[in-house]
Amino acid sequence: MGHGLFHLVGSPETVTAKTAANIRLLGLSRFDLNYDIGHLSQAHRAMSIELYGREVIPQVRELLAEDPVQPVSADQRAAAANAAGSRA
DSSP states (O other): OTTTTTOOOOOOHHHHHHHHHHHHTTTOOOOOOOOOTTTTOOOHHHHHHIIIIIIIHHHHHHHHHHHHOOOHHHHHHHHHHHHHHHHH
């Protein structure tokens, strides 16, 4: 896994929880997704992308609206990123 990267694998509920937790932990105001689905067929890829857009993104927005992300300093963000990477 590269610097600043983490993998989100699982059901839409699992991916939602992991995404929201990492956004909060790192104090992010933006989240970029690099979508790599490995050796899935085109049909399975399309289904996975659809689930992400239809279920994960709205649920993450809802969770973050309930408990907004608090800004953190660059030092705090780096420490949190290192801690998150060590648990992966």
